[in-house]
Amino acid sequence: MAQGMTDLISLYEDRIADGMLTRDDAQEAVLPQFERIRAALAEPVKRGFFRKAPPPPKGLYLWGGVGRGKSMLMDMFVETLDDIPARRVHFHAFMQEVHAGLHKAREDGVEDALAPVAEAVTKSVRVLAFDEMQITDITDAMIVGRLFDMLHAGGVAVVTTSNRHPDDLYKDGLNRQLFLPFIDHIKEQLEVWELISPTDYRQNRLEGLPVYFTPIGPEAREKIREVWADLTGGPAEPLALQVKGREIVLPAFRNGVARASFYDLCGQMLGPADYLAIAEAIKVLVLEDIPQLSRNNFNEAKRFVILIDALYEAKVRLISSAAAEPEMLYVEGEGTFEFERTASRLREMQGKDWGQ
Ligand SMILES: Nc1ncnc2c1ncn2[C@@H]1O[C@H](COP(=O)(O)OP(=O)(O)OP(=O)(O)O)[C@@H](O)[C@H]1O
Numbered sequence: 565m566a567q568g569m570t571d572l573i574s575l576y577e578d579r580i581a582d583g584m585l586t587r588d589d590a591q592e593a594v595l596p597q598f599e600r601i602r603a604a605l606a607e608p609v610k611r612g613f614f615r616k617a618p619p620p621p622k623g624l625y626l627w628g629g630v631g632r633g634k635s636m637l638m639d640m641f642v643e644t645l646d647d648i649p650a651r652r653v654h655f656h657a658f659m660q661e662v663h664a665g666l667h668k669a670r671e672d673g674v675e676d677a678l679a680p681v682a683e684a685v686t687k688s689v690r691v692l693a694f695d696e697m698q699i700t701d702i703t704d705a706m707i708v709g710r711l712f713d714m715l716h717a718g719g720v721a722v723v724t725t726s727n728r729h730p731d732d733l734y735k736d737g738l739n740r741q742l743f744l745p746f747i748d749h750i751k752e753q754l755e756v757w758e759l760i761s762p763t764d765y766r767q768n769r770l771e772g773l774p775v776y777f778t779p780i781g782p783e784a785r786e787k788i789r790e791v792w793a794d795l796t797g798g799p800a801e802p803l804a805l806q807v808k809g810r811e812i813v814l815p816a817f818r819n820g821v822a823r824a825s826f827y828d829l830c831g832q833m834l835g836p837a838d839y840l841a842i843a844e845a846i847k848v849l850v851l852e853d854i855p856q857l858s859r860n861n862f863n864e865a866k867r868f869v870i871l872i873d874a875l876y877e878a879k880v881r882l883i884s885s886a887a888a889e890p891e892m893l894y895v896e897g898e899g900t901f902e903f904e905r906t907a908s909r910l911r912e913m914q915g916k917d918w919g920q
């Protein structure tokens with residue numbers, strides 16, 4: 565093993581010894597799978613001048629319930645890759661890039677528009693680690709199928725996390741039969757592994773923690789910073805969502821957790837479809853700086869009501885800082901009656917068992 569390189573099993577043990585992680589048999593059981601991939605890639609590449617890329621090791625499709633530690637393990641795996649070029653990216657963000665790349669290649673008149681997109685990846689990395697693979701439309705389904713084949717041919721190992729077994733991807737989707745061959749490819753190219761841990765660690769971390777901070781100020785900001793660090797374990801990236809042909813951007817996102825200010829989400833011209841898309845895309849929302857609402861910001865209040873409804877229905881966990889307690893946020897102006905439901909939901913969403 566090259567100097568400075570740690571394998572994932574040792575890294576996991578270290579984190580347990582440091583008290584950062586609780587030992588989990590199901591997590592331990594999957595570590596050799598990641599390790600298998602790292603070890604294969606750490607072998608020196610015997611690539612002749614004209615020879616094709618060597619076939620990649622079988623990748624890994626890690627799936628299971630929320631909060632089981634899939635993204636965390638994948639992040640740790642990427643850390644252990646050291647000088648093996650790898651890219652860790654949210655599946656959704658990657659697909660946006662692919663669409664942009666396809667668009668450009670078509671403009672340039674490239675016959676197979678996907679080829680340069682795949683080549684850009686195979687030239688730069690040997691591991692592509694996708695977080696939260698999900699397929700929601702047939703265009704993506706078809707693109708992803710071919711792209712995975714091209715990545716495989718180009719020697720790139722794919723590692724991905726998902727909440728569903730491959731057989732349940734794009735379930736009940738339109739023209740799903742077109743997607744079925746791709747499911748077979750996934751099963752051939754990736755080891756499908758369920759992380760069957762009984763523990764939802766995200767829930768555990770949030771349990772008993774205050775999740776509603778008032779008033780707004782340095783203290784609330786610091787608390788929120790701590791919760792963010794605890795839940796995400798890494799730097800944020802923006803996440804762009806396509807809604808009815810428009811793009812909305814969540815400024816900061818990682819491992820299912822998004823962070824935005826009240827102004828970002830309720831101070832802009834967003835509507836119900838946007839809030840539904842946001843609620844669908846995330847598991848936890850950190851919403852900062854909810855102001856005192858009044859007649860003067862009636863539109864913001866109205867949007868806030870819709871946002872909370874969408875989050876509530878999708879069972880998204882909410883962590884927020886606000887100028888006042890929920891019941892006191894909006895007490896004068898049109899729609900105060902409707903706001904009572906919002907306040908009550910805000911209370912319920914603070915409950916220890918909420919979101920399970
Ligand atoms: N063994 C563990 N001990 C302590 N904390 C853990 C452990 N495993 C995971 N966690 C923590 O639990 C939280 C959720 O983990 P993670 O985001 O990896 O879950 P996930 O399986 O990817 O969930 P989802 O399917 O919702 O994306 C993170 O804050 C992570 O650091």
Ligand SMILES: [Mg+2]
Binds near residue numbers: 634635636696
């Ligand atoms: Mg995850």
